[in-house]
Amino acid sequence: MMDKGDSAGRRSTSSTSGAKRPSERPGQPGGRRDTNRRERTKALSDAALALFLERGIEAVTIEDITSKAGVAKGSFYRYFDDKQALVEALFAPVATQVIAAFDESIAKLKAARSRAAAFASYEAIGEALGAVILHHGDVVLLYLQECRAPAEGARAPARLLADVVAEKAIEHTRLAREHGLLRAFPAEVSTLTVIGAAERILFSVLNGDFKGEPLEVPGQLITLIFDGLRAPDLRKPEG
Amino acid sequence: MMDKGDSAGRRSTSSTSGAKRPSERPGQPGGRRDTNRRERTKALSDAALALFLERGIEAVTIEDITSKAGVAKGSFYRYFDDKQALVEALFAPVATQVIAAFDESIAKLKAARSRAAAFASYEAIGEALGAVILHHGDVVLLYLQECRAPAEGARAPARLLADVVAEKAIEHTRLAREHGLLRAFPAEVSTLTVIGAAERILFSVLNGDFKGEPLEVPGQLITLIFDGLRAPDLRKPEG
Amino acid sequence: MMDKGDSAGRRSTSSTSGAKRPSERPGQPGGRRDTNRRERTKALSDAALALFLERGIEAVTIEDITSKAGVAKGSFYRYFDDKQALVEALFAPVATQVIAAFDESIAKLKAARSRAAAFASYEAIGEALGAVILHHGDVVLLYLQECRAPAEGARAPARLLADVVAEKAIEHTRLAREHGLLRAFPAEVSTLTVIGAAERILFSVLNGDFKGEPLEVPGQLITLIFDGLRAPDLRKPEG
Amino acid sequence: MMDKGDSAGRRSTSSTSGAKRPSERPGQPGGRRDTNRRERTKALSDAALALFLERGIEAVTIEDITSKAGVAKGSFYRYFDDKQALVEALFAPVATQVIAAFDESIAKLKAARSRAAAFASYEAIGEALGAVILHHGDVVLLYLQECRAPAEGARAPARLLADVVAEKAIEHTRLAREHGLLRAFPAEVSTLTVIGAAERILFSVLNGDFKGEPLEVPGQLITLIFDGLRAPDLRKPEG
DNA sequence: TATGAATGAGACTTCATTCAT
DNA sequence: AATGAATGAAGTCTCATTCAT
Secondary structure, X not given: OOOOOOOOOOOOOOOOOOOOOOOOOOOOOOOHHHHHHHHHHHHHHHHHHHHHHHHOOOOOOHHHHHHHHOXXXXXXXXXXXXXXXXXXXXXXXXXXXHHHHHHHHHHHHHHOOOHHHXXXXXXXHHHHHHHHHHHOHHHHHHHHHHOOOOOOHHHHHHHHHHHHHHHHHXXXXXXXXXXXXXXXXXXXXXXXXHHHXXXXXXXXXXXXXXXXOHHHHHHHHHHHHXXXXXXXXXXXXXX | OOXXXXXXXXXXXXXXXXXXXXXXXXXXXXXXXXXXXXXXXXXXXXXXHHXXXXXXXXXXXXXXXXXXXXOOHHHHHXXXXXXXXXXXXXXXXXXXXXXXXXXXXXXXXXXXXXXXXXXXXHHHHHXXXXXXXXXXXXXXXXXXXXXXXXXXXHHHHHHHHHHHHHHHHHHHHXXXXXXXXXXXXXXXXXXXXXXXXXXXXXXXXXHOOOOOOHHHHHHHHHHHHHHHHEOHHHOOOOO | OOOOOOOOOOOOOOOOOOOOOOOOOOOOOOOHHHHHHHHHXXXXXXXXXXXXXXXXXXXOOHHHHHHHHOOOHHHXXXXXXXXXXXXXXXXXXXXXXXXXXXHHHHHHHHHOOOHHHHHHHHHHHHHHHHXXXXXXXXXXXXXXXXXXXXXXXXXXXXXXXXXXXXXXXXXXXXXXXXXXXXXXXXXXXXXXXHHHHHHHXXXXXXXOOOOOOHHHHHHHHHHHHHHOOEOHHHOOOOO | OOOOOOOOOOOOOOOOOOOOOOOOOOOOOOOHHHHHHHHHHHHHHHHHHHHHHHHOOOOOOHHHHHHHHOOXXXXXXXHOOOHHHHHHHHHHHHHHHHHHHHHHHHHHHHHOOOHHHXXXXXXXXXXXXXXXXXXXXXXXXXXXXXXXXXXXXXXXXXXXXXXXXXXXXXXXXXXXXXXXXXXXXXXXXXXXXXXXXXXXXXXXXXXXXXXXXXXXXXXXXXXXXXXXXXXXXXXXXXX
């Protein structure tokens, strides 16, 4: 009755959240109806997330989701337009926070007048991203799992986020270098190196494949990367 | 949009290539029939590869492939059992060469009696992987695109290869460290760092997203990574 | 034209009816939804039965059935798992009643202490089978039409029922003979004779091929079977 | 490219044999080419017969047949027009002999001037049918298996033969009664009784289901049919 | 609102038949 | 003549989406 195939980008005008808001909904926010609505949305999102991680976004059907969430199939459409909308809703908080973290850090870097101030922006973004990973580990894992897919269909949000992140991260690096925090190195290469390394390890950790001690990874990664990337005059003497 | 009756791992007994070979075929090898067969297989593989890159493996239908390849739908099944078999056939040469490269390099490392000999094994594997990237760029890109997906359905081969590569690479790193080529660092972390960084940049390059000069990337990456990873006594004085 | 992935006996665990019942359905029994469900199931069964009789089970497609029943193709699968399940559902009431008739008659025979009592069991089973034929003539015809087919695919239920019936009938005969109702004759031969004769005539009658007066057949058949065909003056004296 | 569905009756003009004879074939009858041709035809027929018995005519594909016969798929069509033609060819000798047996017996009956002569016609037909069963057991089994199917598609020949046999047998009975060989009984009922009984037992015997001693069956059957099943002490005096 | 039944497009796969080799 | 590759119609089954209850 309706076409299955979605074309990428159709959602350029939709709100960030991807959640469906009936134009007129009864009950005031916080009331009984609103609470029910939140609960249903959460049940659907949770079920979907678990299934997406298990089988990949494409392979999961609407019925899989509703049945796992314990709702009727038709109810899905009261909460989300379709699978892509759900994926967008899933990614929304993460995307918002990650993008905000970069934007703020970029702003700080631009405003920084000292190397110390510039360095602080790194600490800030690290903290912000750490918090995201901590509170939205599953969504981050889903992102890592799907972010290289072509921006088509329900997986589009993952890829689009990845592209935005890369772009902002590169700008961030450029600014950091201008502040003398990094060696004179092409920003694109060094940024992708850091992103690639961090994401790969994070993937293993969130995955359960990682054999080492996760809590030590950030420090190790920083040592590893920064010993290579750090500007000469910041290099610590070995030993 | 979804693959129907696939379960991961069902292909454990199939040959490496994934291609379908009638046990006895008429016409001698090199004859007309044989040539036709090769041409068809190639046409299907090429069409499939292009579509997979464009839309992702899951979103491409058999009919998309045959129609792009200019053959009848039913003909697909003379050459491949199903989409997963085609994907396996696509990955087979790359998987073979990559795995062989690691295995050989690992063997060399084990046999190495000097640091120079050990270092040579790195050059060898670099060359081998470079050759694979050069000759099978599209397949490598497909791998990068799909290799984090759960090992379900047609995309399974990508993920399975990724897991094997990670495992072998970690062993490789462990050996390299035993030969004093690398700093005393957890092998898992440093390996995933290198893989993650290299794959992320490669993805951008093969993708067309990369803005810099691709030919300079390997050198840059080595500098970047090795300046961080290199054992202290190999560290060159900055300047 | 051919059934695809069926293997005989796959349904050993399914319920007797073969009908698909969602575990929890909305609407109380007897409500609108329940009524609709019954109507649909009936429409599909009726359409299928008519087509099966016309063309044979194997030659009828799901689409033939749904289109004749006036429902969408996909709806079929809400009511039956596949064609074989529908066939099972079609046969279920007949199979149940026939088997029950035999079991009861066998039980009566076992308990019978007089020849009169034993004879009554014959009357009982005759009546029961007559009722089945009267109320489920078309299903019985379908049974007669398909019951010699190998127990493969959608036709399996017919053959399996036939085998059960033969077995029970033979036991029945054996008991009847022990009560002195029948000549000392191998039970298998005499049973198959009666079944074969009865089924063949029934087939003609239900078919419309039969030229005679159907209502007289049962009596004629009994006379014939019990007294034989020999013309009076050729009758050998009993030894 | 061509339609699959056959419509019943399309073969009304074809020759009895169903075998394909190229209008101009090289080699004289009995020569090398003719011998090869016979061998191939036999291989195909044998393979088909075995598969038909195992799975039913409808479920067997052309490729199943050729592959079991050890010939190429395309070769099938050099020997038979399609599956139905093969089935016709399979039944042809049996049909011919059975029909001839009835026709001859009917002719004899018509010419018979004594009851002894009339009785001899029964012996003749019994012998003829026995010979057919002996030499073409598998084909007879296939006939029994498929002869109640609607006369559609490849199974049509079985059903058509069944209808002819019934018709001729009824005429035969009518004549026999006129000669005083049988009781005054509706010919249709008594004929179908005999056919039904005989076929049912034969089916069990050829099938392998029969537990008794096959060689004794004909005699038992004759006794049974002619003398009836009634136990001696219940026998009503003939009125 | 919630439910799950209905719809029909469309994906996968098979197979009779034709045809180049 | 024999082979088996090619074709595409047709069949099975799934699933996103809509809609009556």
